[in-house]
Amino acid sequence: MNTDQWVDLLAADAAPVRRRAVSRRLLLALAIGLPLSFAWMLLEYGVRRDLIQAMFWPMFWVRLLFGAAIALAGFVVVQRLARPGVRVRGAWLGLAAPVVVIWVLALLALLAAPAEERAALVWGQTWRSCAIDIAVVSLPTFAALLWALRGLAPTRPALAGAAAGALAGGAAAWVYAFHCPELAAPYIAVWYLAGIALPVVAGALIGARWLRW
Numbered sequence: 001m002n003t004d005q006w007v008d009l010l011a012a013d014a015a016p017v018r019r020r021a022v023s024r025r026l027l028l029a030l031a032i033g034l035p036l037s038f039a040w041m042l043l044e045y046g047v048r049r050d051l052i053q054a055m056f057w058p059m060f061w062v063r064l065l066f067g068a069a070i071a072l073a074g075f076v077v078v079q080r081l082a083r084p085g086v087r088v089r090g091a092w093l094g095l096a097a098p099v100v101v102i103w104v105l106a107l108l109a110l111l112a113a114p115a116e117e118r119a120a121l122v123w124g125q126t127w128r129s130c131a132i133d134i135a136v137v138s139l140p141t142f143a144a145l146l147w148a149l150r151g152l153a154p155t156r157p158a159l160a161g162a163a164a165g166a167l168a169g170g171a172a173a174w175v176y177a178f179h180c181p182e183l184a185a186p187y188i189a190v191w192y193l194a195g196i197a198l199p200v201v202a203g204a205l206i207g208a209r210w211l212r213w
Contacts, residue, residue, distance in 0.1 A: 022082045022152055026075065029148035033141030033168070038175050041137050045179040059183040062105070066188060067177060069098035070170030070196060078145070078163035082152040088159075095166055099193065106189035124182040127191050134195025138165075138172030142199050146206065154211050161207015162200050169196030 054060045073094030080086045110118050124130075145164040154160035173192050182188070 022079050025148045025152065026079055026082070026145065029144035030141065030171070033144030034171055036140035037137050037172055040140065041175050041179055045133065047178050048181055051178065057183060059185065062185070063177045063183065063188055063192070064174055066098050066102050066192065067170045067173030070095060071167050071174060073098070074163055074167030074170055078149070078160060078167055081156055081160040081163055082149055082154050084153050084155045102185060102189045105185035109185045121184040121186040122190055124184060124187040124191070126180065126182060127187070130180065130182070130191040131194035131198060134169065134172050134176050134192065135198035137176050138168040138199045141171050142168035142203065146210065149207070149211050153213065157211035158204045158208040160211055161203035163203070164207070165199035165201070165203025166196065169199040
């Protein structure tokens with residue numbers, strides 16, 4: 001049997017891939033993981049008691065949008081990295097944009113505050129637990145996304161894992177915002193970003209090995 005015959009034999013039962021199969025698989029992972037992340041937040045931390053009042057404060061929505069923007073950009077990047085030969089291109093800018101915006105807001109808040117109040121804007125009251133809490137809340141979504149990527153074909157597994165971590169971390173930051181009492185932009189720029197960075201690093205390390213094919 002020559003090479004052409006062997007290729008024909010292997011391709012004999014091949015079926016076309018369903019349209020948007022990658023996006024469907026990733027959305028399924030989110031449909032599984034995100035409710036579990038939200039349930040964990042409710043059971044372990046609870047929703048802040050003044051949630052209705054907080055909804056009238058602009059920074060509450062800025063914080064929600066920060067997590068949601070990173071999650072959305074992470075979804076775009078990871079669904080491109082999950083397919084061989086698809087370039088990410090400017091999608092990386094989508095991940096960088098919310099980070100730059102929150103850093104600018106943080107800088108403006110620090111410059112407008114009296115010198116003796118600046119440290120409190122950065123450290124808040126819950127800095128010791130914030131980043132770890134966000135990383136823990138991200139675990140169900142993170143695990144579901146890695147499972148989804150495992151069944152796809154990422155050719156850059158470390159980057160794909162990192163992008164999955166950004167998606168899971170951004171979603172977890174969005175979920176955790178319903179509990180967290182901190183609203184200062186400098187606090188979000190440091191500790192929320194640190195919480196998102198943890199699954200990004202974990203995704204790169206795990207993806208480099210587990211997503212290799």
